[in-house]
Each structure stands twice: as C-alpha cells, then as structure tokens.
Amino acid sequence: MEVIYRSTRNANETATASQAILKGLANEGGLFVPDTIPSLDVSIEALADMNYQEIAYEVLKLMLTDFSEEELKYCINSAYDKKFDTPVIAPLVNKAGANYLELFHGSTIAFKDMALSILPYLLTTSAKKNGVENEIVILTATSGDTGKAALAGFADVPGTKIIVFYPKNGVSPIQEKQMVTQKGDNTFVVGITGNFDDAQTGVKKMFSDTELAAYMNEKGYQFSSANSINIGRLVPQIVYYVYAYSRLVANGSIKAGDKINVVVPTGNFGNILAAYYAKEMGLPIAKFICASNDNKVLYDFFKTGTYDRNREFILTTSPSMDILISSNLERLIYKIAGNDAQKNAELMRKLSSEGVYTITDEMKAKLDEFYGGYATEDETAQTINRIYNSDGYIMDTHTAVAATVYDKYVNETGDKTPTVIASTASPYKFTRSVMNAIDKAYDAKTDFELVDELNRLSGVSVPQAIEDIRSAAVLHDTVCDKEDMLKVVKEFLKI
Numbered sequence: 001m002e003v004i005y006r007s008t009r010n011a012n013e014t015a016t017a018s019q020a021i022l023k024g025l026a027n028e029g030g031l032f033v034p035d036t037i038p039s040l041d042v043s044i045e046a047l048a049d050m051n052y053q054e055i056a057y058e059v060l061k062l063m064l065t066d067f068s069e070e071e072l073k074y075c076i077n078s079a080y081d082k083k084f085d086t087p088v089i090a091p092l093v094n095k096a097g098a099n100y101l102e103l104f105h106g107s108t109i110a111f112k113d114m115a116l117s118i119l120p121y122l123l124t125t126s127a128k129k130n131g132v133e134n135e136i137v138i139l140t141a142t143s144g145d146t147g148k149a150a151l152a153g154f155a156d157v158p159g160t161k162i163i164v165f166y167p168k169n170g171v172s173p174i175q176e177k178q179m180v181t182q183k184g185d186n187t188f189v190v191g192i193t194g195n196f197d198d199a200q201t202g203v204k205k206m207f208s209d210t211e212l213a214a215y216m217n218e219k220g221y222q223f224s225s226a227n228s229i230n231i232g233r234l235v236p237q238i239v240y241y242v243y244a245y246s247r248l249v250a251n252g253s254i255k256a257g258d259k260i261n262v263v264v265p266t267g268n269f270g271n272i273l274a275a276y277y278a279k280e281m282g283l284p285i286a287k288f289i290c291a292s293n294d295n296k297v298l299y300d301f302f303k304t305g306t307y308d309r310n311r312e313f314i315l316t317t318s319p320s321m322d323i324l325i326s327s328n329l330e331r332l333i334y335k336i337a338g339n340d341a342q343k344n345a346e347l348m349r350k351l352s353s354e355g356v357y358t359i360t361d362e363m364k365a366k367l368d369e370f371y372g373g374y375a376t377e378d379e380t381a382q383t384i385n386r387i388y389n390s391d392g393y394i395m396d397t398h399t400a401v402a403a404t405v406y407d408k409y410v411n412e413t414g415d416k417t418p419t420v421i422a423s424t425a426s427p428y429k430f431t432r433s434v435m436n437a438i439d440k441a442y443d444a445k446t447d448f449e450l451v452d453e454l455n456r457l458s459g460v461s462v463p464q465a466i467e468d469i470r471s472a473a474v475l476h477d478t479v480c481d482k483e484d485m486l487k488v489v490k491e492f493l494k495i
C-alpha cells in the first residue's frame with residue numbers, strides 16, 4: 001500500500017515519500033505527515049531474530065513506499081556500517097532499574113547520527129528518482145548536535161552543499177569545536193547572535209520564501225532540510241524503538257506483546273514523535289514520558305493544554321533541549337485535531353503571531369498516553385552523580401534529564417512497567433557539565449584533561465569523534481546577526 005504524505009497546513013498538498021524528503025518542509029510552513037501509518041508485517045518473534053539493519057528495512061519499506069528494495073538496502077547498508085563503534089548500532093544497557101538505549105555510537109556521538117547517517121543517501125536517491133538536476137542546499141538550524149551530524153553526513157557528498165546555523169553562545173565547547181573544525185568544500189558553518197529558536201525561525205523563513213526559491217532555481221540550486229522537520233529524519237528514528245523492544249523480547253525481559261514505557265529527553269519533539277509512530281505501527285508502548293529541562297514549555301503544555309512560548313529562554317547544561325518552539329509537536333497537534341489542516345494552521349498562526357495557543361478539551365483528551373515532566377539543573381546533576389556512584393554508569397546531561405523525570409514518574413504513579421530511556425548523547429560530548437556533576441573540583445581542569453579523567457572514571461574508551469578534535473584546526477569562523485542569515489547564505493553560494 002502506498003503511503004502518501006500530506007501537509008499539516010494544507011490538505012491539498014501531497015507528496016510521495018521521496019518528494020517529501022527532497023522538499024523538507026511543505027509550502028506555507030507546513031510539515032509532511034503520512035496519511036496512514038502501516039502496521040509492521042512481521043511478528044515480534046521474527047524481529048527478535050533480526051539485526052539493526054534488517055529491522056530498519058522492515059520499518060522503512062512500509063513508510064517509504066516509493067523506494068525500491070534495492071534502493072532502501074543500499075541506503076541502510078551505507079549508513080549503518082563501521083561509522084558506528086559497535087556492530088549492534090544501538091546497545092540496550094540495563095542500569096539502575098531501567099533500559100538505556102544508547103543512541104550515541106555513531107560518528108558524532110549523539111542520537112542525531114541515527115537518522116543523519118542515512119539521510120544523505122535517502123536524499124540523493126530521492127533526487128535521482130525525481131530527475132532533480134539542481135544542486136541541493138541543505139539548510140540547517142542546530143541546537144548543537146544536528147549541525148555536526150548533518151555536516152558529517154553531507155561533507156563532500158556530490159550534488160549537495162550544507163549550511164549550518166548555530167547559536168554562537170548556546171552550545172557546549174565540544175559541540176562548537178566539532179562543528180567549526182568540519183572539513184569538506186561543500187560545508188559552511190555560521191554562528192548567529194541569537195538562540196536556537198532564532199536560528200530555526202530564520203531557516204524556516206528562507207524555506208517558505210517563494211521568490212527566493214525561484215531565484216535559487218534560476219541559479220541551479222534548491223533548498224532541503226536536515227532538521228527533524230524532514231520526514232527523512234523521523235522515519236529512521238522509528239527503527240530504534242522497534243529494535244529496543246525486540247531486544248527486550250530477545251533477552252527475556254518481556255514477552256512479545258507486553259507493554260513498555262519510553263522516556264525521551266525532548267527538545268524539538270522529533271525523537272518522541274518517532275516513538276509515537278512506532279506505536280502506530282503496532283509496537284506495544286503504554287506511556288510516552290516527555291522529559292524537559294528548565295525550558296519546560298512541553299511540560300506546561302501537557303499539563304494545561306496551552307502552549308506558551310512567551311517566557312525567558314534559559315541556557316542549561318542540556319543545550320540540545322534548549323528550545324521553546326518544538327516544531328514536531330505540530331504533527332501531533334494535526335493528528336489530535338482529527339487530521340484537520342485548517343484547524344492546525346489556525347493554531348500555528350496563533351503561535352507565530354501571539355506565541356501561544358490552547359487546544360480544545362476534546363483534543364487534550366487524546367493526549368493521555370503522554371506524561372510531561374521536567375528536571376531542574378540541580379536535579380540533573382544529582383542524577384548523574386547518583387547513578388555514577390550506584391552503578392558506575394556515567395550518562396550525559398540530556399539522558400540525565402530523562403532519568404530524573406523517569407524517577408519522578410515512578411514515584412508519582414508507582415508504574416513499574418519495563419521502561420526504555422532514550423540515551424541521546426555520549427557523556428564525552430558534555431564532559432564539563434558531566435564531570436562537574438560528579439565533583440565540582442573538576443571545573444578547574446581543561447576540556448581535554450576532563451576527557452581523560454572521564455575515561456579513567458568510566459572505563460569507556462574515548463570516542464574517535466573526541467580524538468579527532470583534540471588538535472584539529474578551526475576552519476569556520478563566520479558569525480552573523482540573526483537578521484543577516486539570508487545574506488550569508490547568498491555569499492556562500494555566490495549568488
């Protein structure tokens with residue numbers, strides 16, 4: 001059965017999977033959503049016998065129906081290879097009463113690699129299938145991790161250029177170093193004087209500028225997106241939830257059909273939405289526990305039904321979740337509005353003009369599978385410290401937000417359902433915050449002294465991604481005002 005993708009803001013705009021991947025964003029700022037979500041057509045028992053790549057094929061073949069088997073297998077096998085430092089791709093580690101799904105074993109040591117290592121293959125295959133001759137310009141806003149993962153994926157890919165905007169003062173030192181040392185003639189990294197929301201808004205504006213699109217086309221270019229608004233990001237993220245469930249069955253923790261809960265440290269709402277889609281495909285998930293940091297706009301939303309971005313933007317030690325406009329929530333809003341593009345567009349107009357909207361009681365009633373929680377900075381640090389001391393397991397700050405919220409959830413509800421916590425980054429990516437949580441005295445050390453100390457405490461070898469930047473030269477030093485994003489894009493493309 002062919003899956004058609006439709007805009008959340010205009011019921012008449014449809015696309016095939018490959019067209020939606022190429023386009024990134026629908027017209028008028030809408031997002032592409034699948035009209036129907038097919039059920040998995042293999043048994044859980046069969047999945048338990050498959051490896052990551054085989055499970056990826058089972059999921060992707062149902063969602064990306066205009067790709068051939070050969071095309072999908074080429075994309076999957078090119079993505080999930082030796083770039084990952086473990087053959088299982090996403091290990092499931094049982095510690096401190098939960099199952100941590102480690103999604104950070106790819107080349108840039110954050111979960112963004114799970115999707116961004118395959119997106120370049122999906123995108124170039126889509127371009128070929130649709131006879132696209134323009135060069136594709138990947139325009140990306142990043143809160144720190146998407147940027148590097150997208151750069152690594154697209155560097156030197158023929159027929160593409162990639163431009164990344166990051167908040168100059170809003171990412172970790174290691175995140176920044178990873179991005180500004182990126183090689184590749186087709187890469188361009190720009191710091192902006194603003195926060196992630198400013199970067200994302202600027203990028204979305206360029207996407208919806210039809211005059212700009214026509215001008216680009218004249219010059220032989222077209223934009224696409226590597227952000228999680230692209231369904232080519234979301235669909236590969238469904239895979240690891242299916243994989244995690246099948247490992248729990250394989251290792252005897254649960255029986256096929258038993259329900260699990262998932263906890264996801266959330267920013268742009270992409271990762272947790274992928275878990276929701278996994279349930280729609282038939283995976284037995286009871287609760288989606290949405291974990292926020294001090295930027296707890298989603299916690300407030302699930303509690304009250306009002307989404308309100310009119311608040312102070314707080315810089316935290318989990319910078320990849322410092323977000324007040326969670327783009328992918330729109331896909332859920334569209335769904336609970338009864339797949340009503342007009343109703344959704346109305347709410348999104350309110351969000352952009354007033355910064356706030358409220359859903360109806362009828363819509364709110366459809367959200368009871370979701371539980372929103374948040375962790376303060378102190379609580380997050382205490383969790384890192386506590387689990388290091390109890391289990392010798394050192395987690396990054398984002399994962400610690402999730403672990404904290406999970407604890408709160410269990411204390412509040414007594415729900416002991418087996419649980420998978422999405423572990424979204426290596427502690428090596430946020431070394432300073434992680435080591436400070438273990439002992440404040442570490443703050444006096446340099447970043448790379450801390451790396452070696454983390455290695456000593458955890459016994460986990462230093463990832464290649466960190467070794468690579470120890471002595472790498474800075475290759476990108478452009479900084480611009482948030483108003484000047486279009487100007488620097490034009491300069492880079494020489495148009």
Ligand SMILES: *Cc1c(COP(=O)(O)O)cnc(C)c1O
Pocket residue numbers: 110111112145146228265266267268269270271272320321398424425
């Ligand atoms: C991007 C990111 C998140 C948030 O994921 P969303 O899909 O935006 O909700 C959480 N943790 C880390 C480490 C990330 O890089």
